[in-house]
Each structure stands twice: as C-alpha cells, then as structure tokens.
Amino acid sequence: MEKVITRINIKQQTTDFQYWQQQTPQKRLETLEQIRREYHQYKYNAQPRLQRVYRACFISHE
Incomplete structure (x- = not known):
C-alpha cells in the first residue's frame, strides 16, 4: 500500500x-x-495466524 x-x-x-x-x-x-493486521499487532503483539480447529469424528464399525 502506497502512503500518500x-x-x-x-x-x-x-x-x-x-x-x-x-x-x-x-x-x-x-x-x-x-x-x-495493524490492530492485531497492536492488541496481541503477535503476527496473525490461522486458528487451529480440531474436529472429533466418531465412526461406528457395525
């Protein structure tokens, strides 16, 4: 982004x-x-990353 x-x-x-x-x-x-990005850096003092998502899948073995 060019600053003007x-x-x-x-x-x-x-x-x-x-x-x-x-x-x-x-x-x-x-x-x-x-x-x-600037807000995230200011608020959390960290680089933004993808959130980890875990999903438990239960498969029945009938």
Whole structure:
C-alpha cells in the first residue's frame, strides 16, 4: 500500500465517506486488511495466524 499525504485547507476537505466511495473495491479491501493486521499487532503483539480447529469424528464399525 502506497502512503500518500496531501495538505488541504480544512474548509476544502471532503468527507471520508466520499473518499472511500471513490476507491475501488480492491483498494478498500487492501486497506481494511492492512488496518486489521495493524490492530492485531497492536492488541496481541503477535503476527496473525490461522486458528487451529480440531474436529472429533466418531465412526461406528457395525
């Protein structure tokens, strides 16, 4: 994700909603994923990983 900083007068500022409506769905998802990773790092101080799931299967031998 490329970081871009733009300075504008506060009176000329558009809303965040308008900005995100102009972005492609792919760009929105990429940004959301980046925010999720940063939050996970901040909250848990760990790299996000897949959760382990265990399932017990019982097979009857009739």
